[in-house]
Amino acid sequence: MISVKNLVKKYGYVPSVNSISFDVKEKTIFGFIGPNGAGKSTTLNILTYLVKPTSGEITINDLDHQNYSFDIKKIIGVMPEKLPLFDYLTGQEYLNYIGDIYGLTKDEINIRMSELFTYLDIDEAKNRFINGYSQGMKKKISFAAAIMHNLKYLFLDEPFENIDPLSRKKMKIVLNKMKEKGTTIFITSHALKEVEDFCDEVAIINKGKIVYQSETKDIRNKIKNEVTNETYQSLEEIFLDLTAENESITELSWL
Amino acid sequence: MIIGLLFMVFLSLLMGITMGFTFVNYDLFGDAQFNKTDFVNLNLSVWFLIIILVKVFSPKKILSGLEIKKIKYLPLKLYEIFTADLIMGLLDRWYIMPFGMMIGLFAIIGAFSISLIFSFSILLGILLNILVLHIVSETFMIITGIIIGDFKKIIFTVLVVIILSFLYLQNIDYNSLISFMPPVLLFQNILDNSAGNSGITLPTLLIIYLSIILTGIAAYYILRWYEFNKLTENLQNPKKNSAENYSFRSLSFIRNISLKKEIILIFLSTRSRSVFLGEIILVIFFLFYHKDFNLFIAQIICAVMIGWFGYLSVCWGYDKAGFGTYLFTPIKIKQQILAKNLIFFLVRIPIVVIYLLMTAFLFSSEYLAVAFLLIITTMFITTICSNFFSMYEIKPVETKEPAIKMNTNFKVKFNLIPFALVAFQFIILLIMIFVFYTFRTSAVTYSIYIAVFIIAILIYYPTLKKAEKVFQERKEIIYKELT
Numbered sequence: 088m089i090s091v092k093n094l095v096k097k098y099g100y101v102p103s104v105n106s107i108s109f110d111v112k113e114k115t116i117f118g119f120i121g122p123n124g125a126g127k128s129t130t131l132n133i134l135t136y137l138v139k140p141t142s143g144e145i146t147i148n149d150l151d152h153q154n155y156s157f158d159i160k161k162i163i164g165v166m167p168e169k170l171p172l173f174d175y176l177t178g179q180e181y182l183n184y185i186g187d188i189y190g191l192t193k194d195e196i197n198i199r200m201s202e203l204f205t206y207l208d209i210d211e212a213k214n215r216f217i218n219g220y221s222q223g224m225k226k227k228i229s230f231a232a233a234i235m236h237n238l239k240y241l242f243l244d245e246p247f248e249n250i251d252p253l254s255r256k257k258m259k260i261v262l263n264k265m266k267e268k269g270t271t272i273f274i275t276s277h278a279l280k281e282v283e284d285f286c287d288e289v290a291i292i293n294k295g296k297i298v299y300q301s302e303t304k305d306i307r308n309k310i311k312n313e314v315t316n317e318t319y320q321s322l323e324e325i326f327l328d329l330t331a332e333n334e335s336i337t338e339l340s341w342l
Numbered sequence: 343m344i345i346g347l348l349f350m351v352f353l354s355l356l357m358g359i360t361m362g363f364t365f366v367n368y369d370l371f372g373d374a375q376f377n378k379t380d381f382v383n384l385n386l387s388v389w390f391l392i393i394i395l396v397k398v399f400s401p402k403k404i405l406s407g408l409e410i411k412k413i414k415y416l417p418l419k420l421y422e423i424f425t426a427d428l429i430m431g432l433l434d435r436w437y438i439m440p441f442g443m444m445i446g447l448f449a450i451i452g453a454f455s456i457s458l459i460f461s462f463s464i465l466l467g468i469l470l471n472i473l474v475l476h477i478v479s480e481t482f483m484i485i486t487g488i489i490i491g492d493f494k495k496i497i498f499t500v501l502v503v504i505i506l507s508f509l510y511l512q513n514i515d516y517n518s519l520i521s522f523m524p525p526v527l528l529f530q531n532i533l534d535n536s537a538g539n540s541g542i543t544l545p546t547l548l549i550i551y552l553s554i555i556l557t558g559i560a561a562y563y564i565l566r567w568y569e570f571n572k573l574t575e576n577l578q579n580p581k582k583n584s585a586e587n588y589s590f591r592s593l594s595f596i597r598n599i600s601l602k603k604e605i606i607l608i609f610l611s612t613r614s615r616s617v618f619l620g621e622i623i624l625v626i627f628f629l630f631y632h633k634d635f636n637l638f639i640a641q642i643i644c645a646v647m648i649g650w651f652g653y654l655s656v657c658w659g660y661d662k663a664g665f666g667t668y669l670f671t672p673i674k675i676k677q678q679i680l681a682k683n684l685i686f687f688l689v690r691i692p693i694v695v696i697y698l699l700m701t702a703f704l705f706s707s708e709y710l711a712v713a714f715l716l717i718i719t720t721m722f723i724t725t726i727c728s729n730f731f732s733m734y735e736i737k738p739v740e741t742k743e744p745a746i747k748m749n750t751n752f753k754v755k756f757n758l759i760p761f762a763l764v765a766f767q768f769i770i771l772l773i774m775i776f777v778f779y780t781f782r783t784s785a786v787t788y789s790i791y792i793a794v795f796i797i798a799i800l801i802y803y804p805t806l807k808k809a810e811k812v813f814q815e816r817k818e819i820i821y822k823e824l825t
């Protein structure tokens with residue numbers, strides 16, 4: 088399980104994440120959504136050791152995040168917002184490097200690498216420098232690197248952005264299979280429909296605070312208007328209701 | 343960069359003043375009384391070479407901002423773009439140096455009111471030299487760009503230069519070699535004419551210079567055209583960028599994948615290749631300056647230190663966005679730093695061997711042990727300092743950009759820790775060189791050297807652990823800077 092309690096991250100005096108708490112159950116896909124600059128990526132970066140928290144408690148797999156970093160890093164897979172790719176390694180070399188870090192055997196690396204290249208349709212590019220990849224291909228190689236070892240927790244920042252529909256479908260199949268096999272998946276996204284359809288649980292973060300958390304199956308049962316007993320029709324409705332509450336949409340003068 | 347520029351301007355001003363006094367002496371008292379031509383020649387040559395070297399790795403004013411794809415669709419002819427580029431190159435800030443020299447020179451010439459013709463010749467000489475300098479440096483820059491674009495070509499060029507040096511240059515003495523330098527040729531003859539000695543007359547010199555400039559311009563356009571075609575061809579054939587073209591990738595002895603990654607990043611970076619190429623040039627340069635062992639050993643130590651520091655001081659910068667991998671994967675940072683140190687050691691070892699062979703053959707095998715200890719200790723001390731320095735002065739290293747990047751927005755940062763690290767290694771090495779000068783190859787020198795060497799080895803591992811701690815503290819800052 089991933090457990091976060093009173094997590095705070097401040098840049099200077101400005102809190103990017105303001106005392107948030109949530110739990111992610113085992114073997115679930117958890118969608119973490121919010122508007123731009125709400126603190127989604129910062130939270131994911133804190134969970135994956137890319138950024139240090141200002142305060143708060145985190146446990147992953149019942150291990151303290153701060154004191155058992157090496158053990159936790161062994162069982163997590165990460166695809167952060169800024170893809171951690173070495174421009175002048177080839178796709179094959181990069182996956183080899185990652186497999187080596189996680190202690191996979193040569194055979195394991197070769198088999199998994201070859202299957203991932205074919206599955207994600209980047210086989211042709213495997214011997215080219217990553218620098219020459221398109222944004223979608225970079226995302227795919229980064230995704231491949233995140234899932235190629237024996238992980239228990241997977242953290243993905245906007246995994247489906249810039250990905251073509253077929254590959255997106257393939258990625259979802261893989262993620263569902265991983266969930267079935269026991270992997271807990273934490274996803275940040277802007278694609279609300281996708282999150283609603285794909286995730287088991289969802290949390291909305293706005294201005295550094297969690298404003299909503301629920302299982303996705305309960306979203307449509309949430310009461311919108313107590314007088315009329317009207318319910319929300321989609322996650323998007325809830326999202327807009329909670330994050331754009333006091334926002335007025337101004338018109339452009341020249342249009 | 344701003345400090346470097348100010349320093350060079352100040353140096354140029356001083357050089358101009360010194361030259362001014364020399365010219366005044368020539369004009370007023372004649373050659374017999376004040377024979378300082380060698381001094382002027384040497385100054386001019388060094389000044390000339392510094393500007394060329396700085397310019398070679400500077401970005402182009404126009405062409406660096408334009409991609410080859412865009413150039414093709416510009417409503418301009420190729421020669422118009424190249425000409426604009428050549429002219430705009432004259433606005434390079436480094437040309438402030440010749441102007442600094444001119445101010446110093448004319449201040450002195452004016453103060454002593456020497457003859458009009460002589461002053462005019464000097465003014466013309468400087469302007470012509472700036473033009474030659476510009477053409478030569480621009481042409482050099484394109485050649486280097488073409489060569490550095492392909493690792494194999496560097497090896498080939500270096501080998502050709504070494505072979506030519508041994509075959510043809512070893513019998514030519516320093517004075518005759520330096521006389522062929524364009525600035526020296528001009529000023530030497532102006533001075534000779536002024537002192538009443540027979541020299542090439544001013545009109546003949548003008549013709550020679552114009553020929554040099556025209557030949558340079560022709561070479562410039564041909565090379566630019568060649569470069570354009572080469573880049574266009576690369577664009578049409580992306581396989582050229584494929585990793586299979588790099589033969590060093592098949593080095594089977596690098597078994598650890600981390601080491602393999604480091605070696606790839608080193609060789610693909612212009613910065614590292616420039617450091618590497620610079621050291622090869624220094625080896626050749628030292629071959630001609632080996633009369634004084636004291637000077638020779640000091641030069642080699644500086645070369646080792648600068649070369650080592652040149653790579654390791656920015657070692658995280660090579661990873662750029664890939665740096666994130668070190669943070670969320672179960673990688674031991676100590677091992678990663680060790681891999682970075684080790685791989686550079688492997689890459690640089692041939693140059694160290696060359697220095698040692700030079701010491702043995704050019705001087706005496708008596709100096710071999712002391713040179714070895716000095717070089718190896720320098721390597722250790724610089725490595726230890728660089729491991730920390732690289733975490734304070736963070737800079738992403740571009741693989742396709744010039745090694746020296748001009749920044750239009752100067753930000754002079756002063757951080758005590760990097761400054762202290764640089765000062766520390768310099769002080770230790772100065773003490774070691776001082777010990778050698780004082781005690782030569784006596785038991786005292788060996789004892790001190792061995793002691794420092796052992797201390798360097800002993801503190802290496804604990805400092806590696808400390809570096810890992812500093813890394814943990816600063817990883818977020820480094821990550822932010824690199825991504």
